[in-house]
Amino acid sequence: MHTVIVYESMYGNTREIAEAIAEGVRRADPGAAVDCLAVAEADAEQTRSADLLVVGGPTHMHGMSSGLSRRMAAAAEGRQEGRETAAAEARETAAGPGLRSWFHDLPTTEPGTHAAAFDTRVDMARSGGAAEGIAHRLAHRHFDVVAEPEGFIVEDNDGPLRAGELDRARAWGAGLV
Template identity: 40%
Template sequence: MTTLVVYESFWGNTETVARAVADGIDGPVEVVDVGKAPTAIPGDVDLLVVGGPTHAFGMTRATTRHDAVDQGGEPSHEETGIREWLAALTTVPGLDVATFDTRAAAVRRLPGSAARGAARTVSHKHLGHVVDSESFYVEGTPGPLLEGEVERARAWGRTLRS
């Protein structure tokens, strides 16, 4: 079976994590930017991994995406983030789903997480079965990722098929 990794990234940190997670997963894996991700999951996909940055204690919104672009982030995600993509996604029986986010290390103890928000959406919309959620840390809004986070993402990816 196949894994689909869908990510939203403004400064490249979440994309880097998505690709590291994919590197750790056994079997065929496709990594797709949320703006190009299908809203109908292909029939051969049995594991979906969804990741995005934590903005304002949760998944991005139009206003936080606009703010990110104003701060120099990649403008291609201003219209659609993982929140909107999950809202448009159709249910796939038997689909396992893992979620992750990137967040500033300085606020790691504060509540709220894009990964947990995405997991709640998956559960509430019955989009699949949430198997795990994880956070990866950056130094500040534009990053970079903290030392060891790429390796930790790869290791987390290995656990998703075990």
């Protein structure tokens, strides 16, 4: 089985979740080929070869990020002392395509190609989530969404991840196989 995990990450939290999902897939199927790619690195050929496509991103303004929300997040991160690495990752992501534009280039697939969606989000009332929008866009491209969209919790807007979320992501990834 070939699994492709595509993620957008501003502060590293969504990347960590994507990598944990990849570990879970590998544990459940040691022979699986797993590619874990930042959205800027993922092209149509890589997704076309996947038996399972897993897509995730951070929650911004109750849903999927946009160019504006990525620029706002990068600017906010740049104002925090001691977070130079996170600020650099945020600036790089803000300058890149983001999931919304990536979906414009995602080819429609044949029925039977499996997919799943996840996001990172804060645990606050009415904070929303990006995973539902991601799952909707996958279904619109004729992917068979095989799991309920999943949200993984960050403690603050820029993290860190809540304790236990990486283990939960590994289990969720294993369950997709």
